[in-house]
Amino acid sequence: MASRLLLGCGAGTVGHALIERARERADPVHVVTLDPEQREFPQRDVTITAADPADPSVLAGIDGPVASAFIGTDSPERNVEIARAASDVFTSVPIVAFAGHEPTAAERETLSGLVGTVLDPTAALREYVGETVTGQAAQRARHLRSLIGDCEGELAVVLHDNPDPDAIASGVGLxxxxxxxxxxxxAYYFGEISHQENRALINVLDLDEDLTELDAPEDIAAFDAIALVDHSLPGVNxxxxxxxxxDIVIDHHPSPEPIEARHLDVRSEVGSTCTMIVEYFDTLEVEPSEELATALLFGIRTDTADFSRGADRLDFEAAETLLPRVDTDVLDQIERPMISQETFETLARxxxxxRVKGGVCTSCIGPLRDRDAISQxxxxxxxxxxxxxxxxxxxxxxxxxISARARGSELDIGExxxxxxxxxxxxxxxxxxxxAQIPLGFLGEETENDDELxxxxxxxxxDERFFETLSAYGRGDDRSGDEPDQWRSTLSGR
Structure with a gap:
């Protein structure tokens, strides 16, 4: 199992907090630090390496795969030194760095150029105060409340088809x-909720009464107002x-087309739609129930891959807001559901x-029994x-x-x-x-009774369309003839 790497943690208050937090998790954690106090502190499921985390040779010698790296000393200067080494060694690993106490503007800029995410409490406080003064969040919240108040009949909050935890929790939240x-x-949806974690989310938190499956598109005519969450265009997903x-769109995905809605809130820099819903609750001073808070935190964690993929400052703040209300025992049940035989079969296929070409792996599963398993x-x-x-x-x-993922590269997989x-x-x-979703009809082939063909x-x-696009995207049209084994250097940004 890949480890979460903590570099320099133990040399300050942030490091100690992270180590304590690590003890509560099942994920293996590897700490590299020169701090004697931390080296002598016995930890279950935490490996301690007494070495300089700013030494590239030390980092390169770490055994086993690394899922993510966090740099967390209290010293901005020291964090920059560690970031230089980590960015050289872990080119395909998400790296998050704590800015340290009272960093200079130059230190903040240097860290931002070396790692994917910089956590700066001073800057976060300044931005929070600025937003409070300018009232952007308050303006959004007041507008939403006013529009909801105008509804004479029922508001249908429509999730995307076969909704995931972010859609389920944000829809129930709105x-x-x-x-x-x-x-x-x-909250309403088309399709099925079959993924084992999604079913666990609904069953453990008793959300069945909050969600209704729609049978036909015509059913939507019965509602006075329509809201879309976790997607933004009717007829697309x-x-x-x-x-x-x-009437209302709340989403964190960029849209390929113009969006029309009376209340439009699309912020692609945010890692989860649940984060945006938490902001509305917080701004309007409405307290979510324990069940809803647990669902919202689960939605944030799944869509940001536990804050290692596309997480924004607001995602961390939303999680911090929710934590006092979350039932952690229930959250643990949701995160460790039973996996069906169909899911195992899909993963095996x-x-x-x-097939791997130049660092890009594709896999055609063929006929699906559990479509949610392709994302896993x-x-x-x-x-x-x-x-x-x-x-x-x-x-x-x-x-x-189709489900696609990318990491540690300049490739924008969504685009x-x-x-x-x-x-x-x-x-x-x-x-x-x-x-992506593509109708089979575009193939124009009479193959309905021949799954193998x-x-x-x-x-x-x-595969052909995907790799042709990758070649043009990464190399430019004039280099589309490059051999597949040359793509890796392009996608990794080297």
Whole structure:
């Protein structure tokens, strides 16, 4: 199992807090520090290396895979030294650095150039005060409350099809917020909720009564107002008619098309839609229940890969706001659900069918029994040594479903999928995580009764379009003839 690497932690208050937090987690943790107090402190499931974390040779000699690295001394100067070494050694690993106490502007700038995320409490406080003064969050919240108050009938909060934890929790959250203002509201979705963690989220927290499956697009006509959460366009990743008037959009995904809504809140820099919902609760001084707080935190953690993928300052602040209200025992039950045989079979096929070209791993699963498992397969294949991007796909009910991931590179996987597949289906997402849906009808092949032949055709078409787009995206059209083994250096930013 990949370790979470803590560099310099133990040499200050932040480091000590992280070590204590690590004791509560099941993930293996490896600490590299010169701090004698920390070296002598016995920790279960925590490996301590007594060495200089600013020495590249020490970092390069760490055994086993590294999932993420955190730099956490109290000294800004020391954090810069460690960041230089870590950025040279861990080119494909998310690195987060604490700025330290009272960093200079030059130290902040240097850290920002070396690592993916810099946590600066001074800057965060200044930004928070600035936002409070300018009132952006307050303006958004007041506008949302006013619009909800205008609803004469029920507000339908529509999740994207086959919703994930971020969509489920943010949808239930917005409906709960609306009801707190006296409005009639509910969360609705098309498709299925089959992923074992998604089912655990609903079952353990008793969210069944808060979610209603819609049978047909025409059902939406019964509602007075429509809100979209975790997606932004009707008819794209939901079964609403494309011309459905939308009143509210709250989403953290960039949209490939203009969005029309009476209340529009799309912030692609935020790691989770649940984070945005927490901001509304906090600003409007509405306290979520223990069950909802637990669901919202789970949504934030899953969409940010436990704050290691695309996490923004607001995601950390939202988590901090929720933690006192969260039932950690219930959260643990949700995060460790039973995995179905169908999911194991899908993961096995993804591993068995994978193809790697220049650091990019693709896998065609073929016919799907559990479509939610392809996202788990994409995450799992991304842990393979030397792999910087994954594309996993399969088909069911006349649709090809695609899930993609990327890490530690200049590749924007969301933009790549839009370029490759938007003309034949719908695609979107973030730089590190994206998905697409493509109707099988575009193939124009009579293969309905031959899954083996259909699998080969789908693999050939999807892989070809994806790698052609990768070549153009990473190298430029004039270099599209480069050999596949040259792509790795492009995608890793070297």
């Amino acid at each position: 409906a709960t917020l609306a009801r707190s203002f006296g409005a009639e509201a509910g 939901d079964r609403l008619p494309e011309d459905t008037p939308i 993804a591993i068995r069918n994978n 397969a994409a995450d799992r294949l991304l842990t393979m040594e030397g792999v910087v991007a994954t594309l996993v796909y399969g088909f069911v009910d006349g649709t090809i479903y 790549t999928l839009r370029e490759a597949f938007d003309q034949i289906g719908s695609a979107g997402g973030h730089a590190g995580m994206a998905g 259909l699998t080969e055709i789908v693999r050939e078409v999807i």
